[in-house]
Amino acid sequence: MSAHDQIRAMLDELMGTGRDGENNKYKVKFDDPRVCKSFLLGCCPHDILSSTRMDLGECPKIHDLALRADYEQATKGKDYYYDIDAMEHLQSFIAECDRKTELAKRRLKETQEELSEEANQKAEIIHQLGEQIGTKLAKAETVGAEGHVNESLKLMEEVEELKKQKGQAEIEYRNSMPASSYQQQKLRVCEVCSAYLGIHDNDRRLADHFGGKLHLGFITIREKLEDLKKSVAERRAQREKEREERRKREQEKIGDREKEKRKSRSPSRNHRSSRSHSRDRRKRSRSRSRRSCKRSRSRSHSRRSGSRSKRSRSRSRSRYSR
Ligand SMILES: [Zn+2]
Ligand SMILES: [Zn+2]
Numbered sequence: 001m002s003a004h005d006q007i008r009a010m011l012d013e014l015m016g017t018g019r020d021g022e023n024n025k026y027k028v029k030f031d032d033p034r035v036c037k038s039f040l041l042g043c044c045p046h047d048i049l050s051s052t053r054m055d056l057g058e059c060p061k062i063h064d065l066a067l068r069a070d071y072e073q074a075t076k077g078k079d080y081y082y083d084i085d086a087m088e089h090l091q092s093f094i095a096e097c098d099r100k101t102e103l104a105k106r107r108l109k110e111t112q113e114e115l116s117e118e119a120n121q122k123a124e125i126i127h128q129l130g131e132q133i134g135t136k137l138a139k140a141e142t143v144g145a146e147g148h149v150n151e152s153l154k155l156m157e158e159v160e161e162l163k164k165q166k167g168q169a170e171i172e173y174r175n176s177m178p179a180s181s182y183q184q185q186k187l188r189v190c191e192v193c194s195a196y197l198g199i200h201d202n203d204r205r206l207a208d209h210f211g212g213k214l215h216l217g218f219i220t221i222r223e224k225l226e227d228l229k230k231s232v233a234e235r236r237a238q239r240e241k242e243r244e245e246r247r248k249r250e251q252e253k254i255g256d257r258e259k260e261k262r263k264s265r266s267p268s269r270n271h272r273s274s275r276s277h278s279r280d281r282r283k284r285s286r287s288r289s290r291r292s293c294k295r296s297r298s299r300s301h302s303r304r305s306g307s308r309s310k311r312s313r314s315r316s317r318s319r320y321s322r
Pocket of ligand 1: 036038039044045046047059060061063
């Protein structure tokens with residue numbers, strides 16, 4: 001990267017796409033589906049693992065620092081839920097890596113000489129110490145290069161102590177099996193980055209692995225995934241809580257409305273009674289007209305039941321008696 005490009009990238013990162021009134025080179029906004037959301041959140045594996053043994057090549061989606069700056073600005077005022085997309089992206093990436101790790105472990109089991117349970121336990125101790133030595137050694141080199149000499153020396157002392165422990169563990173491991181078996185390099189698969197590690201790896205190789213870009217990159221991705229899972233779960237719980245509260249409020253509102261209705265019904269009793277009055281009137285007038293009709297029917301000797309017909313019968317009887 002030339003000095004000019006470097007300054008440009010820095011300005012992009014600081015100011016976003018609208019820096020000098022021009023659009024970014026991709027002519028898209030940060031919320032375009034072609035933009036890599038994991039990149040916006042700073043966790044695209046294509047970036048993190050670039051120029052390692054597991055380099056994934058260029059990301060199929062757009063990576064642009066100016067768009068990330070735009071996103072960071074926009075996300076202050078609005079939630080875009082990109083962490084869900086990023087989480088799903090990393091989840092599938094890690095799941096694929098873990099699948100490869102399991103496959104490599106199975107292959108080793110098939111090809112390597114089976115050790116006794118005791119020897120396996122001792123080998124495991126050596127591997128754990130090897131990881132601590134490699135990590136601390138790499139750290140000591142990094143902080144030393146940054147000029148933190150005392151911290152570096154302190155870490156080197158810890159490395160020396162761990163090396164003594166490892167030496168002891170190696171003796172115990174050797175004693176647990178025939179010499180010919182001990183000579184063989186016993187491999188295992190790194191659970192973090194799925195690279196192969198040997199039980200006889202020297203300190204240099206351990207430091208290169210545990211302090212290397214590949215292994216550290218995988219640690220970054222795995223930690224980022226855990227963070228995303230946590231924040232997504234928290235926000236989902238928060239949203240659920242808000243929904244629940246909204247539902248409760250709605251119900252209360254409905255309850256209030258019901259109460260309101262009941263209250264407004266009682267003072268209008270007069271109103272209702274007037275309505276029922278008119279209904280009664282209507283009924284009465286209807287029955288009157290019915291009666292008149294019945295009367296005429298009973299005159300024609302039609303058989304009827306009920307008081308009315310009785311009345312009409314009596315009437316008609318009276319007529320006969322008349
Ligand atoms: Zn990407
Ligand atoms: Zn590793």
